Amino acid sequence: MSSNEFRTGMFFSAMGKYSNVIIQLAVNAVLSRILTPADYGVVSIVQIFIEFFNLLADMGFGPAIIQNKKLSDTDVQIIFKFSIMFATALSVIFMFLGYPVSIFYDNPVYVPIFFILGISVFFFAMLVVPKAVIQKRKDFKTVNTILIFTGIIKGIVSIILALMGLKYYAIILGSLVQAMMNFTFYYSKTRISPKVKFSMEPIKKIWAFSRNQFSFNFINYFSRNFDSILIGRVFTEGALGYYNKSYQLSLYPNQILAGIITPVIQPIMSEYEQQIDVIKDTYLKITRILANIGVPLSVFCYFAGREIILFIFGGQWEASVPAFQFLAVSIWLQMIASSTGAFYQSTNRTDLLLFSGIQSMILNVAAIAYGVYLGSIETVAIMVVLSFTTNFLVNNYLLMYKIFGSTFKELFKELTKPFITGSLQLIVFLLLPELPFNIFYSLMLKGLIFVLIFVIGLIVTGQMKEMLRVIKK
Template sequence: MAKSEFKTGIIFSAFGKYSNFVINLLINSVLSRILTPEDYGIITIVQIFLVFFDMLADMGFGPAVIQNRTLDDDDIGSIFKFSILISIALGVIFGLLGQPVNIFYDQDVFVPIFIILGFEIFFYGLMIIPRALLLKKKDFKSVNVLEVVSNIIYGVVAITLALLGFSYYSIILARVVKIFCMFSFYFTHNNINFKAKLRKEPVLKIWAFARNQFLFNFINYFSRNLDNILIGRYMGAVPLAYYGKSYQTSIYPNTLLAGILSPVIQPIMSEYQDDKEVMKNVYLRVVRLLGNLSIPLSVFCFFAGNDIILFLFGEQWVGSIPVFKILAISIWLQMIASSTGAFYQSANRTDLLLFSGIQSTVLNVAAIIFGVYIGTIESVATMVVISFSFNFIVNNYLLMYKTFDSGYQEVLVALSKPAILGAIQLGIFLLLPSITNNPFINLVVKGSLFVIGLLVGLLITKQLKELVNLVKN
């Protein structure tokens, strides 16, 4: 039953992630040619605060509702009512932050932006519990179809408004429309008991789990966003736009490949929370699968960085190329690491998830501050890659030794053949001469060589049949 659910979850998760990847890529490519780097700098600054308040609205309740097996309809209704109060408060607070942000970044544009996005925060907070209930019921089809439809609506609204001259407001207004559509769907597809009284007992049932999850998210936020905060403050909106565009592009592979696994892992593996051996074996399979794809892909993105940026976004984003090539080195680290949180959650070890978040944040903050001190976005990117590398080592120690009662050797074995695939790609691109000045032609040639090299590598390491069986099972 679990294998069947996992396959079904992966299929619909893959549909959602791949469809959204293509949709977002098209939207981003079109908007990047209409809007300016200055516009995107404003959006990136706003995104810093938006992500933080979305995290506050979640409070870790989503994963906690999925994980807890004792909640009844009255408990869910009470928790949802609590989320309404939190959402109202956060929406109002966010709407009042425009002027302080103006002062911090020495701008005069943020007051109306933050008022508008206060509604986004409100509706985002309201959809957390209904979405978690659908995931708990393993209704991956509804969740992923909704997200695809919502992204299409977002793209139509954003591009239309951009063409009409709304500049950065095109993205802001489109985002509010998207979140409202998602809330409406999730809310109407759940029978939440509104007659339930607002009580603290249901919240306390999930608070121990949610608290650690929330604290991890809170700490991880600063780890993941301090670079944007400091670059925007000390280097300006345009360097921030270049850095943000590079970082966003570097996580596309993570969204496209690892992103289909993470939403499925916790709802399924939570049923095996007392069986460490099962969870360890699934984790090692995930590491092998992601490693086979991500290590060669990191090499490809490094050598094709110029062509990727110019083809996707145009000549005005040439300043993003050096940063993207540096961040490409860490693609495989981020892809494998992105699945680890779901295994901490499934094993009821959000305490270790919190600890990993604390150490990761300390290291990332130190690295980012040093990179900003040096004074270039390239130096920030370099320090971020170094920090990711150390965090990868620590994270796997916590999983293998502290969660699964195992050791590093099994992870190294799982990564040994993917490393060979990466070495093959490195040899191909080091020997490849310059082709043309056309980014599209270059990508076609380099992409073809990447696919050929990957297939050859899988044959040499005798993994092609194994990889097919791994995907099936």
């Protein structure tokens, strides 16, 4: 494996992810002080359906185009032509979906919202093929430059519209602008012509791969969004706003850290499909890096949860604090789990990826339903963490035993020292008395303590040199 390719990919991926997270945090910090939890609740419900239709639009074609090395330019053009026809159908269906959604949630506001976002669905569906072509070229610079630029424009548009009093429409229209810009930029870089005679042969070439990928995405969608669906229906839009704010915040460490690695894995590792040892070694190294950071960070986010929520979003979001603290426990699990899909893809085992998605969905749905039954967003968060933990074990059983021909012993060996480092954080924060400062100073002090104990932990366990050596390789 070319370490230069990985370094280059991760550099631009880091540039894009870090910049995008900073932009998102800044925009959210402003919008959270203008909009209400109920406004965010409306957006969260709409987001459930947007994600589902974006999933339908992809159909697993993106990863399949990257993985398949035998597709000709004409094949790609035909697949793009198919995606245009499919995009048109999906957008029309989405526009009319607002009527039953309004009835289900007993709120007529969803009718005009769904009509507007039907245009967004159209552009996202047409984006799939051009973006996959750019990723297949390993042009990570273009991918992340577009991510940063469109994120800035989306944020500016959303804030301006929120200040004009457009409430949840501020976020919705900002997303529409971003979708249109994304397609425009990606298409300008590829210029894929749809003016070819249509044939099903190119679709058949990637269907075996894409159907498993799509089925996994389909199942994973319900697994990941069932909590929002139930909370929005059983509780209130405000409760959904609080829960989603805590859940989204718990994902930021994953986006910042694991997010710079995951987009690079499949385009590069697909070249080593038959070299299982190379792929296994890469997975274990990545797991080591993510665990070294993720385990201590989970401890910090639990004990600094209140300061983090109130500093970023403001006092009106204090009801999100307990749910965020519980979800923080799963941060390290999510960081490691987010990279596993790319290793299933790289080894061409989307069949096992599908199986992992099925068991994950069954467990998550049961856990979330029980959490809602118990009656609060906090109980939902607790059940989600328990589900993530079980899914982590099952997922790694499939990877270590079924794909890599190894055992848990090799995986747990990579996790031993990160857990020692995390334990040091836990002991220090348990002994730390309540701080008599305001939110900002308390957060800064806890942050400094976290960094100090983190460095000490890495030195004591020998992880500092090891991490630097792995990153250098």
